[in-house]
Each structure stands twice: as C-alpha cells, then as structure tokens.
Amino acid sequence: MRDEKKYGMVIDLDKCTGCGACMVACMAENNVPFKEDESNKLDSITWMRVYKLTNEKPFPEADICYIPRPCMHCEADHGHSPCVSVCPATATDYSLRTGIVSQIYSRCIGCRYCMVACPYHARYFNWWDPVWPSDMEKYLSPNVSPRMRGVVEKCSFCFHRYQLAMDKAFLEKRRELKENEYQTACAQACPADAITFGDLNNPEHAVQQLVRPDRKNGGRTKHPRAFRLLERLGTNPKIYYLSSREWVRRAGDNYLKKENKTLSGRST
C-alpha cells in the first residue's frame, strides 16, 4: 500500500526524568477517570504508566531508571498482535494503514482475554462507571468518548488526533501528514523532550532516523543504545527505548542470570 504508515515512538531513558507529565498529559487528553484511592495499581487506569527500575545493587552502587510504558502497538507478524488474536468480539484490531492497535469500546464485551494476552500490562478494565465529581465533567474532551463500566481500554496513540489531522489535511486537499501535525499528547507534553513520535516507515521522520528499524526483520534496530521490551517474544513492539546503561537495556527482557550478554536489540 502506497500510504502505509507505521506510527511508533522512541523514548530516550537517559533524558526521561520520571516526572510523570506523560501520564497526566494522557489522562487529561483521553478523559481517563480517577477514583478516591488509586494506590492499587492493578485497577488504576493509566494508559501511559511510568515504571521505576532498580539495578538491585547495594548502596552506593544502587541505580534507578524510569521507563514510560504506553501500549506497544505490537505488529507481531502482519498485525497478529497478542491482544488482537484473542479478541472474540473484534473490539481490538491492528490497522495496517497506521500500525495502530485500536480499541472499540462499544464492541468490547469485557471478557478481558486481551488483558491476559498482553505481555506488557498495557490494558485496563473499567471495574466501575467513571465519576467526575463537582464540575469536572466540564473539562471532558468531546474528541474521546468516556468509557463505561465493563470494557477494556488502553493507549490509542491519541488516534483522535490522527483523525483530526487527517480531516484537516483532506480539507486542504492533502493526503499526507507532516510530522508535527500528528503527535501524541505525551510526546507533546514531555518537558524533557524524551519522547519522539512519528512514522517509522518515513525516512524523514525523527523516529526512523533515530532507530532505523529493519522493516524486513520485524522492525529490529541495530542502534547500540536501543532496545524493545520483551523482544524475544516476537511481538515486534513499536516503542523503542534508548539507554546508555547496560543494566537498563538488559532489564528490558527476561534474561536468566547466567545468560550471555547479547542484548535484545541485536539478538535473534
């Protein structure tokens, strides 16, 4: 397909400060609800979640690193993402046109197979109906529908922003988007400029230039600082991380203690 795009993200963990702005930018953009107590992280809906990694060494060799985790929008083989394959309701699908894994709330039957299938815990279930106290309903964005109890939700790469940008482009008789016309809320907000977003197929986009994904080989990268989470599962995620710290890159996959030090970005 001529206009086939593959949107993806490169997150520079050397720049990421773990401040959490991406998490809140996402919540504010996507009408994500909140509850009185959000300290049970299993039912706390965070499409973008920043995890804290530690190198498990004693003082003073201890080190920490933050790793933001949106939906990986796995391509796997020709769009057979783990969640897409198991959905009995076709509520989640892989778009070969954009590379985005969608989530259609009105189709979702709440079986949560996809949550089990997702190796990244990127999917969340609405155990309750959302409640916006006081006048907070006033800040809800009309571009994203609030979700009801009983459905699964996850990061959409701010798909509504893609739609708005495409609408605008069509009105201007264009079929292609410029790089800055479509950016996710987290990438736009990141105060450290750690998140780069764009089309991994487009050599003019910064993401492509940063990691130069190998299209014939599931998007693998040879960049010495780059890695993807759980590379060996073959999910071919479209989120690339950069880190200059070896222990961080190793933490991206389930290595055995004695396993040789081949890193995920280059392993087969």
Added chain:
Amino acid sequence: MNINRRSFLSFVIGSAAGTTLSPLPWKMQDDSAIWSQNWPWVPVPKDGEANYTHSTCTLCSGHCGITIRKIDDRAVKIEGMKGHPVNDGGICILGLSGLQLLYGPSRVKTPLRREGKRGEGKWKKISWDTAISEVAYRLVELRSKGQSHTLGFISGSEQGTITALSKRFMTAYGSRNFLQTPSMDDSYAMVLNLMQGVDAQAGFDFENTDFVLSFGSGIIEGWGSPVRMFRANSHWRTNGGKVVQIEPRLSNTAAKSDKWIPINPGTEADLAFGLAHVIIKQSLYDRDFIDNHSSGFDHWKKRVLDEYHPGKVAKTTGIDNSTIISLARDFARRSRPLAICGKGQGKTPGSSGEFMAVHALNALVGSINRKGGVWAVPRPGYIDWPEVKMDKTAAKGLQQRRVDGAGDKKYPKSGSLLNRFFKMIHSKEISPIQALLVSDANPRYTLPDSKTIKEVFDKIPFVASFSSFMDETAANSDLILPNHIYLERYEDVPGVTGLQKPIVSLSRPVVKPQFNTKHVGDVIIGLAKQLGKGTADAFAWENYENCLEKTMGKMWKTLIEAGFWTDPNFKKPKWDKILDFSSGKFAFLNNNTSIDYQYRPVKLEGEPTSFPLTLIPYDSMRLANGFIGDPPFVIKTVEDTVLKKKDSFVEINPKTARAFSLSEGSYAVLTTLKGSARVRIHLFDGIMPGIVAIPSGLGHTAYDKFLSGKGVNVNELIGSVEDPVSGLNAAWGIRAKLNKT
C-alpha cells in the same frame, strides 16, 4: 393430574433443556449488559468550536507559558506554550492538571463566614459586601485602638502588582508586618547582598554551562523553574554537559547525573570548602577574576587552607580524599563550571554559610557574571506608583518594629522571616498580631513545626484567607474571601526563579469565573476604600484591571499580544551593576557588617542517643508540596511504594532496616522531638544507612477526598532552625527514631 416421580423428572429435565436451547435467557443477559452499560451516567461531552488561549501558569514560581484548548467556553486541556522563553511547549505534571483545580471539588465557591469553632467546617455563605465590610470593621476597630501595627499579611509571592497592592495596603494602614512564603530565593538574595552588595535575583546560565556541581539541588525534581531545568538537563545529555550530584539519597537527579556522590547530610559546605582548598592549592582558580574583581580573598584563602584540608573534609563528609581531589580538578578545569545549592525543590531556604560557600566556589573559578555562570538579575521595576501619603495612625504604626525582627539589628539584611514570625508570636503571652490576612499561601501546612504554627493560629483573634481552595489555613480561618484562580484572572507575573534574564508574563482569564469569587486585587482596593480617606487616597484606581493596565504602561500591549515581555537587548550586566560595594569587588569576606561569617554546621534538633537516625524530607514532581496540593490526576501517579491507601512509606537502607528488625511494607512509628507518625517501610538501596527519607507533599487534612487524609505531613515531624546570618529557616532534617509496631 397425577405427579409421580417419572413425570416430575421429565418436567425438570425438559424445562432445563428447553431453557438452555432457547435463545431467550442469553439474549436477555446480553441485552441487560448492553442496557446497563448505556446507563446515562457516563457523560457524553458536548461538542463545540475549538479555540485556544495563551496564559501563564502560576502554580509554582517556574511561570511557564501555557496554551489552553477550549471547546466553546469550556477549558478542556492545558498544554505548554510553544515559543515561550521558559518552557517552549513543555509542561509539568502539575501544570497539566490545572483544570482539575479549576472545576474541582476543593474550590471555595462563595465568601464564607465561620459558624461554630475554628476548623469545625461549619460555614455560612455570605455576600461579598458583607464579607468586605466585616474585614473592614475588624481593621477599623484595630486602627481606632491605635493597634494598626498588629495587622499581619502573609503572601505567597514577593513580586508583581498584587503583592505591591498588598504591601501598599499595609503601609497605608500602618503595619510593617508583611511577610511572604520563604524559599531558597531568599537565601540566594542574601548571598548576593552580602557578597556582591546588590539587591537582585540569582539567575543561572544553565543553557551554556558544561559542568554542574549540584549540592543536593533537585535539578529534575522541581528545583528552579522545573520545565526549564528538564530541558537544560536533556540539553546536557546530548551536548556532553556533565552533572555531579552530591546528596545522601539516590534521587532522580542523582540517578540521571553523570556521577552521584553520597555525602553525610549537612556537610555540603565542608565539601565546598574542601574543593576550594584543592583548587587553591593546585592553583586552578581564575586569577583574572580574583585579582580584578574580588576582595578579601587572602583572608578567606587562609581560612580555607588552614581548616579544610581534604583529609579532614573526607572525615566529616564521608567522601574519599581522592574523590574530593579529582572532583575539585574536574570542576576547576572545565571551561564553564557552575555550582548550585538549595536542597530538593528549594522550597525551604537554607544555611547562609552553605549558600555562601557554594557561591564562593563559583567565584573561585570565575563563574560569576559570565557565560554559563551565576548572574545577578535586576528585579523588574515597572511598578512606579506615587508614594503613600500616610495619616497619623499609619505613621505611628509604621514606627513599630516588625514582629519577625527582619531588618533589625540581628538580621539587618533580611526582608521577611516567616518561621521567626510564628516563633515570636508563640513566645508571647498575648499575640502581637491581632488580625492576619493570608493570600496565596498555606502556612498551616507548608511551614515546619506544624504544632507551633497551629498554636499560633489559635492565638490570633482574627484570621481571614483569600484562598481559592479549602486548604488547611482557609479551613481554620474565620472568614474566607475566595480569589479567582489563575485561569480566571488577570495578573502580571514578573520573574522566573533561577532564570538569567528579566521576563514579565501575563496570566489572563481563560474562562469566566466559575463561582462567586472576586479578584484579590479588587478586594484590597475595595477594602482600602472602606478604611477612611487616608487609605482610600492611596488606592485611586477603579478596579484591579484598571490598576494593572495603567501600571504596565507600554508593556501592556506586548503582554496582551504575546503573553510575555522580555528585554530583547538584555545582555549580562556590567560589573558595576552586579558588584555594588564601594570597592566594586566581589567580597569573599565582608568586613563592613558585624555579621559573623564563620561557617558553622546546622545543629539538628534531638540527641543521637535517643534519636539514632536522621530524618530528611525528599521532593518529587509527583507530589506538590506548596500552597497548591496534588490534584486527583497527580496523586494518581504516586507510586505504591510511596503511598498505599492512607499510609506513607519512608525509605531506609536494608542494612538500617535489619538493625531495627523492619522489613518491606512493615509498619513503624517514626518519632522526632516534634511529633510522631505511623508509617510503612520501603527498603531502598539508594539511601545511606542511618537515614530515613520521607516524601513531602502528603498528609493534607484539608482540600478534597482525593488528597485529604493520605500519608504524613513531614512538617509535623520537622522543626525549624534559625540561620545565624539571615534568620531564615536552615533546618534540612531532624534526628529521629523508628519503632516497629
């Protein structure tokens, strides 16, 4: 009909089979699921025309430019403003959540008068006219008794027209007791005053420095202007700038730095002197600066060489001799090194001795007033109002001393000492402050030694708050006159903490006021007009907007169009502008005043025998710890190793935990001289043994259910220690003990 066993069983089996095969129950179950999912309480946001407004965020002193996306007249999203000199499109976690403050449940929606006891939460809604007359009545009464000097005013900021109006009000009324929330900016201002003889704000040219030596400053934890610091940090990552972080705990800044050097807390100044020792000994200092632009160097040098041998410093700080020497060399050999201090977010001031030691270190390598160094930024001077014509009462009131003693013999260079203010009132039988007005500040929560602060508030007969939110101070006041929040009001926003150039930004109404609130500027003007001719004459403006527009003069047009004003021709100031002593030189030691500069470490409260551990607070971007508390989105991002349900976690080293038989998640009672609290334990290898770290920003008792009652307020456990030079609070921790429960 005869029912026998056979026919009964056929009926049961038959009906079971029939029900199973019939689609009806399944269809009904499915339908009811769909039906209940479409119950109307999941809102459908109204669509409308999208439009954008630019403004300035004043939730912290970082003052970022913001762009608000609106659908018709609803604000739906706050984003960073592209092209703004402070944040250029970036925005922090708190700024992003501003709309939850605007539309949220903690807003005070109308003027309120207390019914029942203070803090009981019983309020009567009153009109604005009644509210203003009630304050006026109180103030007129005080004035007629000749006690105008017993009025106090606590403000959240020290600049801008709202502060200037408040100060002017106090002058016209006849009281000198105007105070502002203290921060490291006060300590830096003190340093510039003592070592350079100027009244200026410290600015740091981070964009051009190539080596940052940070004495515990949370560069990416909210120190200075947070988004600007994040951007500077990312810039160093790509351009080879180096950061060395010195602090006892592996903070995010320490983890992201090129080198983390753990230090015994409270010995930072010793290290600065130790580094100076090496730099002097190895002749690595900037001769040009020392020879041409400084005085008192020889005397200072002798002291440093005599008392701070690296071997000795190694013992006090717990840092290797060799590390000290190589760090000093790295620092001095870089072309544009910069040393900074102010712990964590710099929300509390610090020891003047420590600030001066760090500033002297900059001077030693010539990083004063040069590219990549520390600049003395002149305060914006656009407020040029005619002087107040004081009446007799005012003139008499102004002759009385300030309650906090700022400007007196002991602390001649200080402007406002909030901790001391409360201490002094606490020590008196009858409160020297009979009425207190509080604006954009929440001292009942943000000041250390909560117990004393609360007792002082109980002593003051009349407390009125201008807070937009039901914060701890407002909840315990007699009268609340709620201000518009920053998204509903005009306000000039001068200066950005730590920025090296002058800037004035504009906050403007993004939406119309959502509730029956009133601009605090208008309240002050209205109040002044009710207090008699003398005060009324000093406030000859129709309203605040009129006052602001007139005051800004030519700048106003730029502010309205661009949202901010900067001086395009601003260059680093000339030497005579930043070194204002008669000598025109940087003073390593200042002999003009009687102040004793000999550095002494801050002694923590509590004896090591009964309190074997050291408690230090730590700051995080995800926990707003100032006047503004965490909105629901932000508290949602707090990790479950910091806050779980209602419990705060304290961080300790696994070794320390073993010594006190504590394990991950176990409950313990944390006790200091100031108080005790039940906490949970989080084991963290990134913290020095013997130290307990507690997050600041939790333990609110007011605001809404999303924030209130969660965790422990560190200020309940920590006290304040008076700095001998400035009188500001210099406490960075307190001695503590942990008992397993």
